[in-house]
Amino acid sequence: MNETGAVTSGKLEAIYRSDARRVLATLIRLLGDFDRAEEALADAFAAAAAQWPRDGIPKKPFAWLVSAGRFRAIDRLRRKARHDASLKDLAMQFESEAAEPPEWDDKLIEDDQLRLIFTCCHPALSPDAQVAMTLREVCGLRTEEIAAAFLVSAPTVAQRIVRAKARIRDENIPYETPASDELSGRLEYVLRAVYLVFNEGYLASSGASVTRADLSAEAIRLGRLLVQLLPDPEALGLLALMLLQESRHAARATASGAIVLLQDQDRSHWDRGLIEEGLALVRRAFAGGEVGSYAIQAAIAAEHAHADSIDRTDWRKIVSLYNLLLRADPSPVAELNRAAAMAECDGAEAGLALIDAILARGDLADYHPAYAARAELCRRLSRLDEARASYAKALSLAQQGPVRELLMRQALGLGAGPES
């Protein structure tokens, strides 16, 4: 029985949004090639646009679209085989496969989505290519939308995607979920790509572009999908981290786009729904025993989310979480953040000594937040000249408008410099 009533273009568009990427993921498995599957996907929706208004929406649109796409691909191959005999065998192979009774195994369909995600984030592809492939193939963003969001030209993104697909084809990268012994290693690439998308949106959202802020929403959608398909502690951790950061969205910039620092944010504007969801995910991630970098970072974000104010933040707990993070995933940025937390526990002097030690090593020499943090601690110690010099250094490194404005405001807050 088909659903009756008018099949409007709006309904079709809604089905495209909800089902197209899943249909594509399954078609790639059945047809063994991205381009052939995309062609089949387009054909399937063209067929739906022609038939559904007449016959109604089928009971299982997903199954209908997959099988329509599959048969049209066979049709196309047969036609092309008239000019290119080498395609004849492939057409016959697909035909005999399609003749077998279709299995609508839900698990298999879900796995197709994971196959697609892992293939798009295959380590043989550059991080830029992984991000472009994931956003286009998994999320369904248009090439032009990805380009606008990352402030690069559409031909640049288009070529990344074309080359990535060629690479997948030429290197016979299999369309599969990695075996359990390499799963966590491969998942790292997927999570990194998702977090890259999130940060691109997160960092931009205090700026002017709305499109860029949408990237955060897209990354969270991806995070939710991953958690649903593969509830690994790090996938849970990443989703929690993104939700907890996103929960401060409304509070971390003024209407005019100026940055509001954590200590100055109006915490009543934090999104409690996102916080609750994030906290629950952190608990789930830690329940398994073994935790990684994302889960620990999420736990740090959770400590801030718990606290009513900056003064009532459990900084000792945060320092111990940074100690854990430095063991799981050592980095100078984590060390810097630990130093800032130490300053809250043991005083500005202790924090400053740690930051100076990091800078003396030459790490973070080009990282403006290191100098901004140093300046803040110098200010607290009334070492105003040093604070001024550090703000100046931070300003010489910062690129983004809102960050520069914040640094200038802070530097001006120190008052006039010494007469010279």
Next chain:
Amino acid sequence: MKYVCLVYLDESIFAPMSDYERGLFVNEALDSDEALRRGGNFVYANALQLPEAAVSVRVRDNKLSATDGPFAETKEHLSGLIVIEARDLNEAIRLAGNIPMARLGTIEVRPVRELERMEIGDKQV
């Protein structure tokens, strides 16, 4: 979104072909138009006659001039255009890749730019 596929070919490559080979190619090109039509991607397509048949028109100082040409330095010249409807640039690239002329020459894929009438007010003096 509409994209124009500008087909650049060195048509001297057709000279050594037999009538049968040429016929095969032309039919394949028409089949490819047909495939675009079936997929709902077809807007317009036409091959062009050789540049020798072209005239370049200019109006300068209210005078119209018509000259032979264009005379391009390169052997490849614009020999056809196909306008397609595609979801995004990568879909347009995929569709252009199915056009048989892509195997012999180059297809430049360009998004169209929809011009809108602009509110410009009176001329500033």
